[in-house]
Amino acid sequence: MTQQQLSRATFPDLPVYPEKMIQFGEGNFMRAFVDWQLQQMNNKGLFQGSAVLVQPIEQGLGDMLAKQDYLYTVLLNGIMQQQTVNDHEIITSVSRVINPYSDYEGYLALAENDELEFITSNTTEAGIAYRPEDRLADAPPKSFPGKLTALLHRRFQLGKKGFTIIPCELIDRNGEKLKEVVLQYANDWLLGEAFVQWLEQENTFCCSLVDRIVPGYPRDKAQALAEELGYQDNLMVTAEPFLFWVIEGPASLSDRLPLAKAGLNVVVTEDMTPYRERKVHLLNGPHTAMVPLALLAGLETVEDVMNDATYSVFVKKLIEEELIPMLDLPREELQSYAEAVQERFKNPFIRHELTSISLNSISKFKTRLLPVLLRYQREKGVLPKLTTLAFAALLLSYRGDKIERQDGAEVITVFDEAWSRPDEFVGVILKDASLWGEDLTHVPNLVQAIEGYLHQLEASGSRAALQQLI
Template sequence: MTSLLSRITHPDLPSFPERMIQFGEGNFMRAFVDWQLQQMNNQGLFNGSAVLVQPIEQGLSGLLAEQDNLYTIFLNGILNQQTVNDSEIITSISRVINPYSQYEDYMALAEDDGFEFITSNTTEAGIAYHPEDRLTDAPQKSFPAKLTALLYKRFQLGKKGFVIIPCELIDRNGEKLQQIVIQYAEEWQLGQDFLHWLEAENTFCCSLVDRIVPGYPRDKAKVLEAELGYQDKIMVTAEPFLLWVIEGPAWISERLPFSKAGLNVVVTNDMTPYREQKVHLLNGPHTAMVPLALLAGLETVEDVMNDGDFSSFVKQLMEDELIPMLNLPKESLLTYAEAVLERFKNPFIRHELSSISLNSISKFKTRLLPVLLRYQEVNGDLPKLMTLSFAALLLSYRGDRLKRQDSTEVLTIFDQAWNNPTSFVHTILQEESLWGQDLTKVPDLSEVIEFNIEQLEQLGSRAALQKLV
């Protein structure tokens, strides 16, 4: 039986001083932030490790400790038309703290002058305010409250602040985190001096992250472990492509020299163009393909890209309907679109359409609806591919063909609307709680959606698509 990965089986692996506090020990952060720390350490540019804080009571701290906080990352995919198939043991995590059982160890992090940076990924729901949180809790429930308690202890000790870079997938994540921390500081009556220290001594950055991380390779784990010669319970797979856009002062590039290590990290004073590019050209096509492809019986993004009809749909959607509506240099948009198509075709990653379909209504509202409305305003008509996808999405939320994955509130709205099929389209498009506005006021949208739903019902998803592409 092969031995478990540890510093006993690999005694020559290096260790590094603790310089970063990281909230979140899941697959994404280990394959994104910690992998990047590793690349800088490999080149002698950072010389630092991260202490991971487990944001919820149940997590991976036990498994990481069992492996001396070591794990293997596999990069599989195509980058710049070259096949990448690499593995590496990551040594950039020093330890993991579970504040639910090690609260004193967690608060002791405030005492260490070596810490300069705080990163986080506590899921989209993590940057949230919980009114029941108190400074005296051990620990507080929410991530922002835990962070506030740590920052207040740091302030009381008279120490310097942090560069704080959240990676949660919400717009303006750094600003929202800072707002909630200030809210707790005021409600907990921590004083004006602390509020001034928060502003003057800490740098809250908004950031945008981009890397597909399927996670633990369950179907291949035994084969991979046989090749490696050791057991690894928390190995993680990721695509080779990576982008991290950090909105903050230019000096961050010196203190975190990602770009010097050849990493695709951009520090900018305005991340808006990068966000629009990613949301509309990567996430947008994902959201558009899902209902049509699922209705046609396809299962993965790779299935879509290997299918003539659906790959043409994706390419045409990007070229004809998305790129012309984005206020960025066309050359850079085309280059990014080519990279996205290359990533979609990755044969090494099984990216399930069903997983992308989670909360599709809110995703459509964020990723595609703004472009659809802009297209109508600019051109005076509706984008044919986007509206067909929109119709397929609404049809899929009837619940009789595909499994719906959304909040109870959203599903209740759809169930009530589908009770009267003849008025369904008008009822659902009028629902401002879903779309942020009354979409029946968009010229011709109701009629086009009704027609497309009829086409999808009568012809099926593939035949309806063939008529347009």
């Protein structure tokens, strides 16, 4: 049976809320994270607002969302505190999507609305970047910070109050980086000292850290879900039930954006550093470590890893024996976070592809695992075995013959050149500070250890190499 498409005509009683937030990014993550949270506040009568979405790049989901009157379903699937969660909810907290490439005046007109108080964004790690070619007269400037500067300037010219700006991009100190680029445009575009002062005094740029696994559109179950839900939704998003958002900002934010009051796992703090360390090393670190070893063994998803007797022990030991001891946070807190992470990795209801995590694995290894490997070596005088084996597997996977590499052209070129001389490969690649931020051949015993593990991985495979260590 063909179901009707989700729209306000299909569900005429759904509520409509005034716009209070501008959100750059209409992708899966933002819709299942920020907009889902607005919905939870609205459900409790605590916010009564919606987000107007801005497409950061020309191609996007604006038209598809418009066809559904900006409604879509979030499906929460997973296990949380030993309970199975299997919920679905139609999200009504998105008012519309503006494509600044086809309606630039409509975009700038957002500056006129006094009710708009918050700006959020997720434009991927590539989005918060300075693009020197951008100009104020462009319609629109191509970069996200360029677009934002143009909007903020229009707001300033209208003599209105500023915004609380909360970027969600997974880059360190995201709020500070965004502010830096906006100030650079203000300077390059000669927007004047008064505008810079207004930016500084009337706007708050918060750093934030987001945490929720959002695999996105459930392609494999779409038809069955349409039948179960009773409508066709081309924009449904699956996410895990777990959520955590740390916002470094003024305490007053908790009243203006009452996320925690709505029961959401959101912390407003003066210093988010410890939370970031915990997540990057205990969640993203194991993700990045498991990917090359597991892909080399033919596993496909995070769940496959957690259901495999050898690989799940690898994840557990890596976390408990090599990562946790190197973090400066209360042990109990780390332990309980690590247990929750492993429960999340086991989620049987969502398919988290290892290949999707593998994108840009070299820079991910550098930020997520290398600092821990170096600290472990400095403090204990030996290398952490499991992290080092994962490092060797990563280097092997970047030969490109066993696993498809997903990384920047420059990174791939460096590896192709280094692998063209296999006998010298380890020394050459570890020496390359452009990859690791420093020359790693100076780390005691690292070259020999990686050479040994590479030999083992080649001779007997990832599973056997791992079994020898655990």
